[in-house]
Amino acid sequence: MLEVKISRLELSSPIILASGFLGISSSSMKRIINAGAGAVTSKSIGPKPRKGYKNPSIFEILPGTFINSVGLANPGIDEFINELNEMKIHNIPIIVSLFGETIDSYRKVALKAENAGACAVELNISCPHAEVSSIGINPDLTYSLVKKIKKALSIPIFVKLNPNVTSITEIAQAAERGGADAVVAINTLAAMVIDINTKRPILSHGSGGLSGKSIHPIAIKKVYDLYKVLKIPIIGCGGVSSYKDAIEFFLAGATAIQIGTALYQGIELITQINEDLNNYLKRMGYESITELTGVSHNFKLQEVPDF
Amino acid sequence: MIDSSIKTVEIKNIKEECKNIKTFTFNSERFEMKSNLQKPKPGQFVMIWVPGVDEVPMSISGVDDGNWKITVKNVGECTNKLHELEVGDYIGIKGPYGNYFSFPDNTSAKIILVAGGFGTAPLKFLAKEMLKNKYNFTLIQGARNQEDILFLEDLEQFDQNYSEMVFCTDDGSFGYEGFSTQQLEKIITKISIKEMKTTYVYTCGPEKMMYRVFEICEQFDIPLQASLERMMRCGCGLCGLCAIDPLGLLVCKDGPVFDSNQLRAMDDFGKFKRDFTGKKIPID
Numbered sequence: 001m002l003e004v005k006i007s008r009l010e011l012s013s014p015i016i017l018a019s020g021f022l023g024i025s026s027s028s029m030k031r032i033i034n035a036g037a038g039a040v041t042s043k044s045i046g047p048k049p050r051k052g053y054k055n056p057s058i059f060e061i062l063p064g065t066f067i068n069s070v071g072l073a074n075p076g077i078d079e080f081i082n083e084l085n086e087m088k089i090h091n092i093p094i095i096v097s098l099f100g101e102t103i104d105s106y107r108k109v110a111l112k113a114e115n116a117g118a119c120a121v122e123l124n125i126s127c128p129h130a131e132v133s134s135i136g137i138n139p140d141l142t143y144s145l146v147k148k149i150k151k152a153l154s155i156p157i158f159v160k161l162n163p164n165v166t167s168i169t170e171i172a173q174a175a176e177r178g179g180a181d182a183v184v185a186i187n188t189l190a191a192m193v194i195d196i197n198t199k200r201p202i203l204s205h206g207s208g209g210l211s212g213k214s215i216h217p218i219a220i221k222k223v224y225d226l227y228k229v230l231k232i233p234i235i236g237c238g239g240v241s242s243y244k245d246a247i248e249f250f251l252a253g254a255t256a257i258q259i260g261t262a263l264y265q266g267i268e269l270i271t272q273i274n275e276d277l278n279n280y281l282k283r284m285g286y287e288s289i290t291e292l293t294g295v296s297h298n299f300k301l302q303e304v305p306d307f
Numbered sequence: 308m309i310d311s312s313i314k315t316v317e318i319k320n321i322k323e324e325c326k327n328i329k330t331f332t333f334n335s336e337r338f339e340m341k342s343n344l345q346k347p348k349p350g351q352f353v354m355i356w357v358p359g360v361d362e363v364p365m366s367i368s369g370v371d372d373g374n375w376k377i378t379v380k381n382v383g384e385c386t387n388k389l390h391e392l393e394v395g396d397y398i399g400i401k402g403p404y405g406n407y408f409s410f411p412d413n414t415s416a417k418i419i420l421v422a423g424g425f426g427t428a429p430l431k432f433l434a435k436e437m438l439k440n441k442y443n444f445t446l447i448q449g450a451r452n453q454e455d456i457l458f459l460e461d462l463e464q465f466d467q468n469y470s471e472m473v474f475c476t477d478d479g480s481f482g483y484e485g486f487s488t489q490q491l492e493k494i495i496t497k498i499s500i501k502e503m504k505t506t507y508v509y510t511c512g513p514e515k516m517m518y519r520v521f522e523i524c525e526q527f528d529i530p531l532q533a534s535l536e537r538m539m540r541c542g543c544g545l546c547g548l549c550a551i552d553p554l555g556l557l558v559c560k561d562g563p564v565f566d567s568n569q570l571r572a573m574d575d576f577g578k579f580k581r582d583f584t585g586k587k588i589p590i591d
Contacts, residue, residue, distance in 0.1 A: 022547035024585035027555030043547070049584040055354070055362030058541040059401055060311035070540060075586035082587075197315040197397050198358045264311065264543040266560070 001281050002274060002289055004038065004256050006233045007156040007181035009120055011038030011093065011256065013274055014246070014289055018237050018260030019044055019097035019122060019160070020070065026086035029094065035270040039093040041258065042080070044124040045113070046098065047105045049076040054204040059193075062214055064241060066261050067191050069208030072099060072124075077109045084116035095158065097122040103145050107152050114155050121155065126162030126187040136162035136187075139174035146178030156181035158235065161222070164190045168222050169229045182233040184258065185226055186219045212261035215239050220252045227253025227294050241269070243276035250292035311543045313356055313399040319374065321394055326454050327381045328425055329390055333398065336373030346370055348407035349433035350534055350564040353377065354542045356399030357392070361385035364539050366511070366563070367403065368428035369435065375400075378428035378457070404542045405563045408433050408509055408532050410440065416505045418444035419494060421487050421520050423512020427457045429534055430511050434462075438469055445471040445494060449487030449512070453480040487512070488519040495527055503527060510534070514590050518577030521570050533570060534563045537580050548585060551575045 004014045017040040022028040029040040052073025060066050074080070077098070087094050096113035098121055100106035110121050125136035125145065135141045142159070149157055159175040161168055163186040172183050188209025193202050201207070219238025226234050233256070236249030241262035249257045262269055281289060320332040347353070347367040355377060356362040363385050369376035381390045392398065408429075411418065418437065422430040427448050437444050450456045453476060462472055473490050474482025483490060491508070498506055506527075510520045511534040524531040537549035537558040549558035552575050556562065561569075570576055579587050 021545050022550065022555075024547045024581070025550040025552060025555060027552040028547050028550040028557070029555075031555040043585065049586060051583045054360075055540055056313055056356050056399070056401075057362075058546060059313045060543075066311070066545075070546070073584055075584045079584075079586050195313070195315050195358070195399070198399075200358060202313055202356070202399070204361070261545070264541070264545055266544065 001278055001287065002038075004290055006235065006255055007120075009039070009093070009156055013038035014250075014256040014277075015270055015273060016095070016235065016256055016258045017041055018258035019124065020068070021260040021263055023097070024075070024083075026083040026090070026092070029087060030090055030092055031267055032270065033092050035267045036274040037259075037270050038256070039095055039119065041095040041097050041122055043074055044072050044097040044099050045074050045077050045080045045109060046072060047077060047100055047109050049079065050074055056202055056204060057208075059202070060264075061193055064213035064262065065210065065215070066212045066264075067193055067203065067208045067210055068188070069203045069205040071205060077112045081112065081116045084113070084118065088117040093119045095120040095122050097124050097160070099124040103148050106145060107148055110149050110153055114153050118155060120158055120181070121149070121153065122158040122160050122184060123149065124160055126160050136171060137165050139170050142171050143174040143178040146175050146180050150179030158182045158184050160184040160187050160237075162187050163218065163222055169225055172226050172230055176230055176232050180232060182235055182255070183226065183230065184235040184237050185222045186215070186238050189215055189218065211238070213239050213241060216245055216248075220248055223249055223254050224252040224296070227297060240273075241265070243273045243280055246273060246277060247280060247292065250289060251294070251296040253294045253297065255290070255293055311401055311541070313354075313401045315356075315358070315397045315399045318392060318394050318396050318398060321392075324378060324457050328378060328455075328457060329381075330368060330376050330378045331389070331398070332374050332376050333400070334373050335375050335400065345403065347375060347403035349436050350407035350429055351403040351405050352542075352563060353400050353402035353404065354539070355389070356401070357385050357389045358397060358399065360388040362399065362401070364404075364536070364542060364559075366429040366534065367432060369432050378425060380425045402542055404559055406561070408534070408564050410437065410442065411505070411507050413505060414441050414443075416442070416507055417498065417502055418442055419491060419506070419508045420444055420446045421491050421508060421510040421512070422446065422448045423487055423516040424450060424455065425457065426510075426512030426534070428511075430509065431458050431461065433509060434465065434470065438466060441469065443469050445473060447473040447475070447487045447490045447494075449475050449490075449516070450481070451477045456481050486516070488516060488523060491520060492523055495523065495529070503529065508532075514577050521567070521576070524567065525571075531567045531570065532564050535565060535576070536563065538583055548581050548583070550581070552579070
């Protein structure tokens with residue numbers, strides 16, 4: 001019931017671990033798969049080791065809503081290959097999220113990831129608190145990057161979209177033209193928190209990205225809009241903490257969903273959501289979750305107000 | 308549910324424990340009431356934000372009503388700045404996080420606490436709770452030298468009918484000369500086979516020391532609880548830096564206190580940790 005297919009990638013569950021959460025060690029990612037996720041996405045991996053921003057770099061600001069500014073901390077692709085090798089042994093479907101300093105360095109990291117057994121790559125062009133965000137706000141750069149990577153790889157390419165743009169559909173269409181196999185919507189929303197006692201921004205970098213519960217309705221709206229203009233699948237990401245949030249993403253137009261922030265409640269949450277999704281489908285008389293994709297678009301909405 | 312927001316609190320009291328080690332007290336009452344924040348239990352930790360510098364995990368060394376204490380050794384940039392702060396200055400807290408030491412069912416159990424360096428902090432908190440609950444215990448504290456012995460005043464006030472203190476220093480300047488693990492072995496070898504069945508060991512300190520404690524406990528089939536430390540960003544199971552291979556146990560959420568079964572399953576215990584990039588590096 002829960003099987004989904006994104007491009008050539010077949011997953012046993014539509015729940016994918018979002019990038020940036022626990023995706024640094026093969027052991028954690030194995031745990032996520034054992035809990036029932038269809039695939040995991042690694043933390044964004046770059047060409048070389050990077051310490052990122054100092055702490056505080058992750059904290060909660062409203063119940064279930066977090067702000068973070070990690071600054072793409074990662075061990076570098078050459079080191080991360082050790083983890084990928086380990087995952088290959090255990091047959092773990094891993095999507096490698098990656099970034100580079102230039103289009104060519106993106107390509108090099110992507111090739112190494114593919115050779116090490118990644119089942120797909122997710123291009124991070126949208127981290128709101130790091131340099132790479134410059135690609136994700138520009139349709140031409142997005143197109144060129146995706147096209148170049150597409151030419152070099154044989155595994156599917158996902159593009160993670162930046163919501164901090166005037167038109168997310170324009171960027172998404174550029175990615176589609178470039179050959180993206182799917183888009184992931186959305187990355188975190190640019191945000192900031194200032195402490196009133198010390199009067200300073202709390203994150204060491206000052207600004208960061210908002211994730212979790214409160215961005216879910218924003219992500220739903222973006223997926224809804226994207227579904228209207230894209231032919232490629234959309235992976236919904238943003239504030240999933242229950243099966244209801246996941247179903248909503250499908251109804252808006254998603255083919256799969258990602259989960260991250262809510263895992264502060266424990267990895268078992270994934271098992272629970274799978275179970276609840278199954279129950280929902282049975283209750284509603286569906287045979288497959290894929291039947292739900294885009295269903296909310298069947299309803300005619302009021303376009304002009306009554307006067 | 309755990310509240311992972313960062314709350315700034317004024318430092319209420321600072322006590323110099325010994326050279327380079329200070330205990331900071333702050334009041335968390337208003338947060339406890341507002342957000343159902345649980346009172347910390349022995350073994351739990353908080354993320355301490357030193358504004359403008361960094362945020363690091365610190366185990367809680369005591370709780371007195373709404374007053375929480377952390378005992379901090381000046382070892383780096385962040386702790387150095389923390390040591391410069393004065394009463395009335397603000398620090399940020401996030402947590403309390405993690406699990407905690409669990410007590411044996413029977414108060415007549417034989418309990419040995421093995422503390423190394425400022426790993427004594429959470430064990431002193433544990434010892435205090437054990438006293439309250441009428442457990443008997445021996446606390447072995449190992450330090451480099453007399454100057455580094457911690458909480459001496461506090462520990463001397465413990466009820467001697469229930470507690471025994473053993474001190475040892477690397478240079479023999481206070482208590483026995485040698486390591487706390489040697490004292491542990493000495494005590495265990497004197498325990499009768501019958502008594503061994505109800506003996507429990509708790510440890511916190513440098514990981515190499517804890518690994519030796521683990522080996523000794525395994526040899527005598529004594530259950531152990533060890534409190535581990537790793538680098539962290541979040542403290543609440545998201546960043547993954549504190550994952551321990553091969554099971555992916557998280558020090559922040561599944562720990563920091565692990566029992567013998569979990570320790571046995573760890574490849575990393577006493578050997579590897581992750582740095583801030585996420586790279587696995589050896590423990591020195």
